[in-house]
Amino acid sequence: MVTIYDVAKLAGVSPATVSRVYNGVAVSEEKAAAVRDAAATLQFTPNRTARTLRTQTAQIIALVIPDIENPYFTEMARGVEDVAAEAGYSVVLCNTDGDATKEAGYLGIAVAAHMAGMIIAVAGPDSDLTGFTSAARPLVAVDRAPDAYVDAVVMANRAAGEAATGALLDAGRSRVACIVGPHDIATARDRALGWRDAHLARGLEVDDELLRYESFRVEGGRAALDALFDGDADDPDGIVAGNNLIGVGVLQRRGERSIDAEALGVAVIGSLPFAALPEASVTTVRLPARDMGTTAARLLLERIDGVQREPQTVVLPGTLVRAATAG
Amino acid sequence: MVTIYDVAKLAGVSPATVSRVYNGVAVSEEKAAAVRDAAATLQFTPNRTARTLRTQTAQIIALVIPDIENPYFTEMARGVEDVAAEAGYSVVLCNTDGDATKEAGYLGIAVAAHMAGMIIAVAGPDSDLTGFTSAARPLVAVDRAPDAYVDAVVMANRAAGEAATGALLDAGRSRVACIVGPHDIATARDRALGWRDAHLARGLEVDDELLRYESFRVEGGRAALDALFDGDADDPDGIVAGNNLIGVGVLQRRGERSIDAEALGVAVIGSLPFAALPEASVTTVRLPARDMGTTAARLLLERIDGVQREPQTVVLPGTLVRAATAG
DNA sequence: GTGAAAGCGCTAACAC
């Protein structure tokens, strides 16, 4: 392995000067050129491990998400990656499966590995971020704002719920159900509140039978649709799907039960990039997942650079895209 | 930060003994207990950076893939992660966008960071893995076997192409087209060969007009379908989609053009987890992406443990799942 | 079985 000592010897300077060249510290142009030449001929690559040990901080950002198989989170990951790479940081993706214990394990690793900071979509209400923040490491929450006093980038969940519901109601639907994620996840509750808002704003009654707290997964959408149609109450004529995966499940099950799009309108909160359906065949409230990632990464990089300011929460609006046909 | 020196002092032993306890080297039970007690009261966590600098190897596996937003690769990533975590390794996900330059950058980082090994789905024919392998780091290729003399885990692509095509032909289709990825990617060519095989095995003529090399993305499927139907030749009555994303594009466009499933059967090589379609409404050849990940991870861990043997290529078969209705 | 001591490659005082 070639080290700064080898480069220093060949360039006729001290190791410290080599280090300075690589850290943007003032060095005479003459010596800097000699160092660059020597480094090139020796094919020198700085050893990041040694640098990390010495400076107590690695050029790495941990990205902790609850479900790596959900396109919503991978789209966000792309946003984080792009901004981080530009600033010379690597991104380490950690998948928690929504399990607070796994999550705690990753937080520990991130601290132990001296990672520069973390962007996290918390697993749930049991998440404990104090281990990381108490080590004074910068952290930005995404998608779900934890109670902790930290920077956060979230979606306008309540407004998204209201927009999705409103689109169905305004299209003449009168019994619009709502299927969201677990009750202990705030994004689920907020989207449900939006569903309620849309009814109240139009002077309509709210039937709580039509509100279902499930999982934010395909299976959740499938199960809830069955429960709605197999129960004693009247069938709904519209469904608001609380996220992309629930939307997939609802659409699958609607097809399997041979329910017509006329008979049951669906509006999804989130995008369906792999739905295999004609464009604009389903009403969606697009959530800017990639923007969430880039925004979070920029906030984090500011903190890493030592910017001092009050923690802030950035709220990103969704965009209603109405189905071209009966949704 | 608490170090092995602090633990040693409290336990009344030398730092070397503390190190031995953490590395499974023989230590008297008495002293080992003292060390564990001291470590517990001080909340000691070994510093991995220092360990890496000293041993020249980190407990990290690099997972390099061309498209983090493709569910096929994220499913594989889950498999890798699960096996790696069990063995005490962290996984770092690197997204290349199919860009050999980006890929080269990640290979460099992996070497510089002393990562223990790498699992890679190569970006393309320009990929150069020698930088990594010449540093004597273990590497396992997945999905796409590079020319290099390395371990690899791939799908039975030709057989998958034949199975998908055969399902359509046996259902009475007579003009079955095939849309695969770029011609310079071997998986694309192999799947196309399978399409050819299926025809020849049935004594049918092969019309090369029906074979399209596109990108392995949604857009590729959309564009190719349009080209097939807008060209001068007769319309196809069946399409083999060369991967999951092409399948999504084909199904989208089929719907948008209001082409009936009766008029155009589709068989997809790969799974469609988020297709929002009724179960078994499309014929698919399921590819065991997760298994590919776990198998690759196990091979890699063997190499990391120093197992010596000839490089091997594991071929994983797909599973034909016929559509219940006219596919 | 155990301890002393050197050193992995780098950075940051400090002295010049």
Added chain:
DNA sequence: GTGTTAGCGCTTTCAC
């Protein structure tokens, strides 16, 4: 602006 030097926390000979 530049060189000397100590040391980040750990592992690993080498002696005992």
